Amino acid sequence: MIMAGIVAGGSGSRMGGDLPKQFLELEKRPILVYTMERFLSSGYIDAVIVGINPIYKEHMDYLIKKYFAGNKNVYAVEGGADRNATIRNIVSSAEKQLHLSEDDIIITHDAVRPFVTNKMISDSINALEHCQICTAAVPMTDTVVYSENGITADQFPDRSQLRSVQTPQTFRLASFKEVYGSIDTAELQKATDVCSLYQRKGYEVCLIDGNSLNIKITYPCDYELAKLIARDFDN
Numbered sequence: 001m002i003m004a005g006i007v008a009g010g011s012g013s014r015m016g017g018d019l020p021k022q023f024l025e026l027e028k029r030p031i032l033v034y035t036m037e038r039f040l041s042s043g044y045i046d047a048v049i050v051g052i053n054p055i056y057k058e059h060m061d062y063l064i065k066k067y068f069a070g071n072k073n074v075y076a077v078e079g080g081a082d083r084n085a086t087i088r089n090i091v092s093s094a095e096k097q098l099h100l101s102e103d104d105i106i107i108t109h110d111a112v113r114p115f116v117t118n119k120m121i122s123d124s125i126n127a128l129e130h131c132q133i134c135t136a137a138v139p140m141t142d143t144v145v146y147s148e149n150g151i152t153a154d155q156f157p158d159r160s161q162l163r164s165v166q167t168p169q170t171f172r173l174a175s176f177k178e179v180y181g182s183i184d185t186a187e188l189q190k191a192t193d194v195c196s197l198y199q200r201k202g203y204e205v206c207l208i209d210g211n212s213l214n215i216k217i218t219y220p221c222d223y224e225l226a227k228l229i230a231r232d233f234d235n
Contacts, residue, residue, distance in 0.1 A: 001104045002125060003047045004039040005090040007167075008032050008060075008111035009079030020056065021217055022111040027230045031217060032060075033067050034230070035114045036074070039107070042118045044125060047073035047098055050111070051086035054078040073098065084188050084197065088180055095173065102174035108194060109167045112217040114226065115233055116168060123208040124170040133171040133198045136210035137163035166210040169194050175203070 008022045022032040029037075032050065039045045052060045060076040068074040077093045079086035087108055094100050107124055109116060120136055127134040140162040146155040171194065179201050180188075191197045195205045213233070217226050 001046045001098065001100060002044055003049065003094050003098065003100065003104065003106050004036075004045050005087060005094070005106055005108045006032070006036060006039075006048060006050045006111050007079070007083055007086055007090075007108060008050050008052050009083070009086040020053070021223065023056070023059070024217075024223060026114060026226060029067065030063060031114050031226070032111045033063055035109065035111050035116070036068070038114065038116050039109070039121065040068075040071075040074070042121045044118075044121050045107070047094070049074075049090050049094055050076040051079040051090045052076050082189060083193065084191055087194060088188075091173070091176055091180075100173050102172070102177075104173050105170060106173060106176065107168045107170045109169075110216055113167055113214055114217070115211070115213045115215065115229060117211055117214070120168060120208065120211060120214070124168045127206050127208050128170060128172060131206035132175045132203050133169065133195060134206040134208050135169040135193075135195045136166040136214065137207045138166065138210040138212060138214075140164055163207060164210075165193070165195070166214050166216075167193075171198070179203070 023030045026034045036048050039048055050060060057076060057078055064074055064076060077089050080089050091106060105125060105128060124134055140159040144157055144159055144162055145153045146157060148154050179197055182201065183197060199205050213229055215222060217223050
């Protein structure tokens with residue numbers, strides 16, 4: 001089985017307004033629903049589980065009933081205190097309710113990256129033939145500076161060696177259980193994503209090509225850009 005775990009536990013505070021950004025409309029449906037449809041229409045995904053802020057769990061259940069009625073392999077679970085805890089909740093639920101085997105594949109993705117392509121999904125799956133975990137990434141186009149104090153520049157790393165990490169991030173259940181079973185709460189909270197946890201435990205993290213259109217909707221300007229992209233978006 002190949003399962004998509006959609007991370008939607010954030011409050012969207014940087015977007016402003018009362019409604020979390022994942023529920024704002026894109027092409028006449030919530031961004032989160034749009035993202036879920038991308039995976040389900042790809043032909044590669046058997047199930048989709050959304051990790052949602054408990055405050056919005058009831059609303060998420062309503063949206064699933066409205067847009068995905070009859071699909072028992074699409075449902076929502078309550079997210080955790082942070083991103084990695086939410087992913088752990090998603091995987092734990094999938095293991096129990098979908099009866100995942102150790103070799104089954106889990107693709108994790110940000111709810112507010114609605115422009116994931118079929119190629120990125122298939123490349124993520126195929127990458128697991130030669131590695132334990134992979135992430136989408138794109139080359140850096142801006143000059144990057146390291147500043148310890150946030151005021152003066154300490155280093156200008158060679159941007160040709162730098163990549164901006166996106167999602168999907170993809171792995172098998174067996175390796176996930178090994179990594180998360182050996183990590184303490186403090187490490188879990190410090191890590192920014194699943195790949196950083198794997199890397200800390202000695203796993204090689206493989207890169208697949210991301211896409212410049214695979215933006216993360218974080219600020220109001222991102223939302224305006226997303227509405228423009230959605231008009232003509234094509235795999």
